[in-house]
Amino acid sequence: MGELKRFWKLATDFDAPLENCKEEIEKFLLERYKNKSNSRMLKIYYALKPLLPWRLQISLRRRRAKFVQDSFPHWPIEEKLENLKRKVLKSSLKKDNNTPFIWFWPHEKKFTFVITHDVETQKGLANIERICEIEKKYGIKSSWNLVPERYSVDPGVLDKLIREGFEVGIHGFKHDGKLFNSRKIFDERMKKIEKYALEWDAVGFRSPATHRNHEWMRNIPFEYDSSFPDTDPYEPQPGGCLSIFPFFIGNLVELPITLAQDHTLFEILEYKDISIWKQKIDWIEKMNGMALVIVHPDYIEVSRKDSPGEISFAISRGKYPIKYYEELLRYVKNKSNCWYSLPRNVARWWRKRDKSEIRFNKNGKPYIEGPAAKDGAIAWAKLVNDRLVLSQV
Ligand SMILES: [Zn+2]
Structure with a gap:
């Protein structure tokens, strides 16, 4: 079945x-629009990268950043696919004909917000507790993606995260840039990764450096993957x-990364505020979508003392102040009717919705049949003055 049917x-x-x-929908979702010569140049850069001094790497990436402004997909917002989905639905609606569909989110939530963390090094591990404390203050739980064979992971840390209602996911294998070097390496490593996933009770996967190949990934032993950005010219x-x-890649639910990466914003592009995040969240809210962010504990300057002066004084190479992160949490917390969810719960919901159908009772009233019946809601697609309107009444 086509992805657009599963969407609406x-x-x-x-x-x-x-x-x-x-085909047009899949061309975007599976990135079939891409230009191969650009990716060759980038491969050369990343092969040489370990040999380049850190300052030069950053300056090359900053220089490249200036050239990507006109590239496709547009950054930070690319509306083409979401507009296409609405356009096709609109053209299939008849005048005065309201069509019911299963609303995107459970409990009639307007949009969804998901926090994920990729822990790059041992140093990042040390910041987990402090970041969790802040999230608890705002009542939002997050997912922690850890690398199985790069640093040692204390089982006590995992237990505590899970006990407190956070999620643990898998972030590659060694984070050495080799996972996608060949199909053979990918499959061999995935077998080892699966063992860690079972041991850590992890159902989600995030590829290092958002390397991705939908053909290899469609059968990985996870409930969901979250390695595809919606738009990211800087990766x-x-x-x-x-x-x-979310959408389906084979058996996998894909949860796209829809907010700009912290490292890109604050290090490569040198933003001094979170305006790009706010702008994107507002658009996603308007489109009833899912805002999913990666925040790296390795790049946050975590200080016990929370006075802004102390924090900016403490900023070191490649780090940004934790106040940016707190501001993000405050911003989404002030939104009304948002579903703050762990990624695994979004993936599970998306499957339930997919397995459910709209039926009509004998009076012609629609209802949901299937696993989404309990938490799902009926919504309506209508044409009002030739405009498509989605509403829950
Ligand atoms: Zn990483």
């Missing part, structure tokens, strides 16, 4: 026209799936 979840009598642009593998909603 209309009653089956109405969804046939959604199959029409299957070693630039591009993106354009989607601000």
